[in-house]
Amino acid sequence: MNTRFLETLVVLARVRSFRETAQVLNATQAAISQRIASLEDELGAELVDRTSRRLMLTPAGEQVARQAQRILQLERELVMSTKPEAPPAGRVRIGTIESVVHTWLSPLIRMLAERYPQVNPDITVDTARNLQDQFRLRKLDLMIQNDPYAESVGNTDYRVTPLCEFPVQWVARPDLVPKGGTITIDDLERVPVLTFSKTSSPQAHVRALFVDRDTEPRVCSFPSVESIIQLVGDGYGIAAIPPVFVRERLQRGELQVCEGPALPPLVITVLSERGANSAVRATQALTTEVVNGFCERVGEAWARRLDPDLPA
Template sequence: MNLKFLETFVWVARLKSFRLTAEKLFTTQASISSRIAALEADLGVRLLLRDSRGVSLTPEGSKVLEYAEQMLDTAKALKQSLDSDRAKVGRIRIGVMDTVIHTWMSPLVSELMERYPQVEIELVADTALNLREQLQKGFLDVILQTDLLRQETIRSLDLARYPMGWIVASQSIYNRDYASLADLARERIITFSKNSRPHQEVLSLLQAEGVGAPRLNCVNSVAAITRLLRDGFGIGALPPALVSEELARGELILLPLARQPPSLELVVAWQTGVELVDEVVQLCRNVLERYARDAGPQRIVLV
């Protein structure tokens, strides 16, 4: 519904004159008549009656007027809120793990820059373990990583899960049928950095299958893991969301084992009492929801 047409209707109802409304909105009476006609056609009802005595509302027009005024007030409040955000200054320090960088970091940064053009956005990319340490020491304001934190000055919120999978190059020797996880574990497995949560969970999964010493290769860069997999270096234990394009092109494939690695958790944690931090956390949630809607549950699942 066109807000300009609603605004025109509201002013006609208030001034009871097309001429005065045209003067108020710096346009012509013909333009005012055209807007009202378009609004009536859109709603499918007659809103105004014109006769020699002037302009009056129909019963339907009176009902629409109430809602139109509410919609215009809401639009005005929204604009004022956005204008207020754009006037804010300062700095926000955000730490992100590699998985976020390779999925929905770009739209988040774009929205932050659009909403807070005068705020300095300082980004730090690191492992989840290092990010938690930097947040606890006060070097970061918000972090996106894998673990809930419980500390007096820190809050955290479980956001989502990245489903994990066993991923190989389609043309590699590792693209074959595996009888079990124990069978798969005889091969070289590439996963996240040592002692990270996904590394520990993959290790625990394989040990539960009776694999005492799996050949785990720990790499702390998603780009490096992807390159190694594409070059046929081994079997990747990572979220398919990180290699969506390679999977779509058929360069990499997801092995159809019944037991996949445990999902990678996504948690936001932040320092309390820091200016803008609550707004940034909410913006993270909004951007993530849009990414999840577009990517689908095979790639990410909101909590």
């Protein structure tokens, strides 16, 4: 049985599109269709439901895709077992949210260069949703982000490591803070509220505070953390962000952390496919080490390390 055909079915089961499967495997749609047809002929069963408008696998197709994933994993393990141990090397495509850029990405890249000089990191900075789309299409080897990745829940095909959490609090210029330093929902309705992109979980948490209110809040969403920092520093509004982003401005008194409606922390995880090569595995392990050092250095008030044995 051609393992390339099995890989095609596994990718098709993941992305649910012949066109995107062709993109992932760098092939034509006609070639992808032919591979699936050949696999169906060999197995004597229909794997794709061609009566549905939306691409779906048949029950037999779903079962074969699960078993094919295990076969491909065993094949990778077999190949790796025959190779002598060598230093990790090669390109590692790392996708990360901008929050990481403002905290510990630089130490990670620096330590990666020192410890694994033959590893070449290729960095993509984007929103969590866009990173997940790229990871799903195998355009990323390693994904560092803050939203749950549905495909990894209960799935041993992925290696998910909880890294840290950043408390999300209300940050504003002192002249926008009410007397006593506490911000209420009424206060937040009178000024722009600055937070992350429209597709992010922090933005959803902010909007949820106003669900039962009569006034529509001015929630301003930005994919760029730098934009939020600039605007809150200019006094444009009150930001719902991790204070760790603006530690120096807080220490100088230019900005102030305020008490207010509670918001969930920003929980950061790193994720890769379990069959990833040694360069990806080494980068993921080093990421955990760097984050632990960062959390210890800044203190739990700013960032708290997470137990890697906890579910992500």
